[in-house]
Amino acid sequence: MSHFDQAVSTTAGVNDPAWRSTARSTAFGMFSDDAMPTQDDEIWRYVDLDFVMDDYRPSAGATVDLGDDPLAAHIPNPTVVRVVDGLFVGEDSFAEGFTVMSLDRAAAERSDMVEVALDRSGISADGDIFKAASAAFGGDGVFVHAARGIVAPSVVAIDIQAGSNGTASFPHVVIAAEEHADVSVVVHLRSHVDTEALIVPQFSIAVGDGARISLSLVQNVGYGVRSIGSLHAEIGSDALFRFGEIGLGGRLARLHLDVGLEGRGSAANVVGAYFGEQDQILDYRYFMRHVGTNTRSDMFLKGAVEDDARSVFTGMIRIEESGQKTEAYQTNRNLILSDGASAQSVPNLEILANDVKCGHGSTVGPLDLEQKYYLMSRGLSPDSADRLQVRGFFEEALGKLPHPELATPVREWINRKYETAQAEGRV
Amino acid sequence: MSNALEITNLKARLGDLEILKGINITVPFGEVHALMGPNGSGKSTLTHVLMGNDAYEASGSALVGGIEVMGLPVFERARSGLFEAFQYPTEVPGVSLDDLTVEMIDVADDPSAARTRAEDASQFLGMDRFMDRAINTSLSGGEKKRSEMFQLAVAGPKAAILDEIDSGLDVDAVREVATMVESLRSPSLGVLVITHYSRILRYMNPDRVHVMVDGRVVESGGPEIAERLESEGYAAVR
Numbered sequence: 001m002s003h004f005d006q007a008v009s010t011t012a013g014v015n016d017p018a019w020r021s022t023a024r025s026t027a028f029g030m031f032s033d034d035a036m037p038t039q040d041d042e043i044w045r046y047v048d049l050d051f052v053m054d055d056y057r058p059s060a061g062a063t064v065d066l067g068d069d070p071l072a073a074h075i076p077n078p079t080v081v082r083v084v085d086g087l088f089v090g091e092d093s094f095a096e097g098f099t100v101m102s103l104d105r106a107a108a109e110r111s112d113m114v115e116v117a118l119d120r121s122g123i124s125a126d127g128d129i130f131k132a133a134s135a136a137f138g139g140d141g142v143f144v145h146a147a148r149g150i151v152a153p154s155v156v157a158i159d160i161q162a163g164s165n166g167t168a169s170f171p172h173v174v175i176a177a178e179e180h181a182d183v184s185v186v187v188h189l190r191s192h193v194d195t196e197a198l199i200v201p202q203f204s205i206a207v208g209d210g211a212r213i214s215l216s217l218v219q220n221v222g223y224g225v226r227s228i229g230s231l232h233a234e235i236g237s238d239a240l241f242r243f244g245e246i247g248l249g250g251r252l253a254r255l256h257l258d259v260g261l262e263g264r265g266s267a268a269n270v271v272g273a274y275f276g277e278q279d280q281i282l283d284y285r286y287f288m289r290h291v292g293t294n295t296r297s298d299m300f301l302k303g304a305v306e307d308d309a310r311s312v313f314t315g316m317i318r319i320e321e322s323g324q325k326t327e328a329y330q331t332n333r334n335l336i337l338s339d340g341a342s343a344q345s346v347p348n349l350e351i352l353a354n355d356v357k358c359g360h361g362s363t364v365g366p367l368d369l370e371q372k373y374y375l376m377s378r379g380l381s382p383d384s385a386d387r388l389q390v391r392g393f394f395e396e397a398l399g400k401l402p403h404p405e406l407a408t409p410v411r412e413w414i415n416r417k418y419e420t421a422q423a424e425g426r427v
Numbered sequence: 428m429s430n431a432l433e434i435t436n437l438k439a440r441l442g443d444l445e446i447l448k449g450i451n452i453t454v455p456f457g458e459v460h461a462l463m464g465p466n467g468s469g470k471s472t473l474t475h476v477l478m479g480n481d482a483y484e485a486s487g488s489a490l491v492g493g494i495e496v497m498g499l500p501v502f503e504r505a506r507s508g509l510f511e512a513f514q515y516p517t518e519v520p521g522v523s524l525d526d527l528t529v530e531m532i533d534v535a536d537d538p539s540a541a542r543t544r545a546e547d548a549s550q551f552l553g554m555d556r557f558m559d560r561a562i563n564t565s566l567s568g569g570e571k572k573r574s575e576m577f578q579l580a581v582a583g584p585k586a587a588i589l590d591e592i593d594s595g596l597d598v599d600a601v602r603e604v605a606t607m608v609e610s611l612r613s614p615s616l617g618v619l620v621i622t623h624y625s626r627i628l629r630y631m632n633p634d635r636v637h638v639m640v641d642g643r644v645v646e647s648g649g650p651e652i653a654e655r656l657e658s659e660g661y662a663a664v665r
């Protein structure tokens with residue numbers, strides 16, 4: 001018998017309004033029919049999913065508490081909310097035209113608002129078993145909404161704590177900025193270092209015409225956690241979506257990004273920095289769809305792997321026939337720091353319009369010997385020279401983060417990972 | 428008494444290509460010497476072999492302040508008091524000159540003296556606007572040389588080899604660099620200025636000039652050698 005049955009799904013949806021209830025039971029049907037993806041599916045090609053859902057059980061309530069979020073300490077006057085084991089914990093927060101509340105509660109109390117946002121940028125349950133599971137068994141998380149013209153008074157810092165041991169949780173963050181609104185959110189995804197859990201975070205981002213949403217996601221879960229995330233953003237005319245992802249933790253950490261540049265003049269800036277070690281697998285599937293004219297996108301990711309870690313970046317820029325005067329760029333640079341580590345970097349372009357500017361760059365390689373020689377000629381030990389070079393490698397990505405205040409802690413985390421690897425002789 | 432730099436019978440090859448065929452040069456403390464030679468004669472190779480670049484197979488001796496550096500790893504040679512100003516300084520993206528300076532001060536024999544040297548040189552060379560910029564990245568030719576001179580000052584070496592410190596610079600910048608080199612003169616340092624043209628030597632007073640052709644020093648003498656090379660070209664020494 002499965003841990004993930006109809007009764008569990010029904011219980012998860014006890015507060016659902018009618019539209020969500022329907023969606024949930026459809027999703028449960030899909031979940032029951034879905035098999036675990038295999039590497040024959042192009043979109044899972046580089047990842048061996050060596051587990052089944054029933055290796056985990058649904059989380060039975062918020063139990064973990066990791067204390068204050070160290071990341072939030074770097075953000076000036078944040079509005080802090082917490083999601084533990086998939087459940088919103090704490091107080092809703094309301095300001096003039098600006099709402100930060102439990103998604104479950106919002107779906108019940110502000111049903112229309114949530115429905116509109118999810119109509120636009122919800123993640124389709126028929127994508128795969130994880131997306132179906134999220135719609136069938138999840139439901140809570142955070143709803144961030146800014147009404148027309150509202151500039152959010154503070155950065156929303158969402159502390160998502162992943163699972164008690166052995167659980168699967170499905171936190172969902174929905175961010176909607178109506179016309180000309182401006183919203184800024186930092187998500188810290190974390191767990192105890194030794195937690196073994198599955199977390200399926202979902203991000204639904206609706207950027208209204210002329211609006212801006214800045215979102216940073218710092219993925220810092222322990223090496224026993226599998227994180228299989230999805231982000232779907234739809235961007236209106238002359239609107240801007242800025243997204244930064246920092247990938248540090250997870251035995252398997254995947255993020256499937258799907259950004260639709262729908263409106264004329266819409267833009268997306270996507271930046272990433274990741275560092276894998278031990279036998280971590282970091283899997284990035286980034287899709288950028290240019291639908292409107294005069295749209296602009298830039299994807300820029302830098303990553304390093306050491307030990308037996310593997311990283312995958314598969315980027316796709318698709319420019320529809322309607323996407324004339326588009327500018328789109330993707331860059332992915334990877335450092336291989338140990339013989340056992342590897343990185344796949346696969347940028348793709350699919351261009352159906354004829355008046356566009358596109359560029360892509362992709363590199364995978366070791367530290368640069370000339371740089372090392374130069375630094376050592378200044379008296380730096382080989383280890384110090386490497387450390388400086390690794391640090392320098394990430395600076396370009398850190399300089400593009402939507403929240404510059406995160407650069408300091410992120411730099412420290414990355415440097416510490418590398419220094420530990422040096423101290424333990426893995427690089 | 429030891430010399431700043433004492434190179435004896437230094438040979439280097441790259442695979443089958445014999446580049447340095449037994450170099451002998453001595454630079455006493457307090458002196459500035461010039462090493463001249465046509466392109467391809469082996470001047471940069473000499474610099475890299477002294478610094479410990481392991482691309483080359485090398486033999487012979489190089490004493491820095493009396494200490495043998497051949498066989499030491501690159502960073503140990505630097506810490507023994509040898510400094511190389513690169514002909515083509517390497518770009519190190521994302522690492523600022525300030526970051527590097529902090530590390531250099533950290534490994535110095537006397538960190539507080541190194542910090543003082545860094546502050547003085549920063550002021551003297553007007554480095555303020557460079558310190559936050561990535562090393563040698565999007566700098567003009569003259570700015571790169573200035574950055575090399577600054578690092579030399581921070582390192583406080585016993586022997587400094589400046590490889591084509593004048594290359595790619597306009598006349599004013601050459602004069603400026605020459606002034607910086609002359610300002611380095613000190614009883615605790617010997618300098619070897621490598622140049623292809625005698626131009627920079629017009630603005631300096633080298634104590635001796637060595638001429639290198641095809642991997643050998645073919646002539647060593649006073650500054651008059653540079654004057655002769657300027658009027659007659661390298662044909663005169665071949």
Ligand SMILES: Nc1ncnc2c1ncn2[C@@H]1O[C@H](COP(=O)(O)OP(=O)(O)O)[C@@H](O)[C@H]1O
Pocket residue numbers: 441446464465466467468469470471472473482
């Ligand atoms: N890394 C290298 N690969 C191939 N040839 C080299 C290399 N370094 C030096 N050489 C050769 O060695 C000779 C000396 O070069 P170099 O030391 O750069 O001379 P200089 O600095 O006097 O112009 C030249 O013939 C050059 O082509």
Ligand SMILES: [Mg+2]
Pocket residue numbers: 470471472514591
């Ligand atoms: Mg040369």
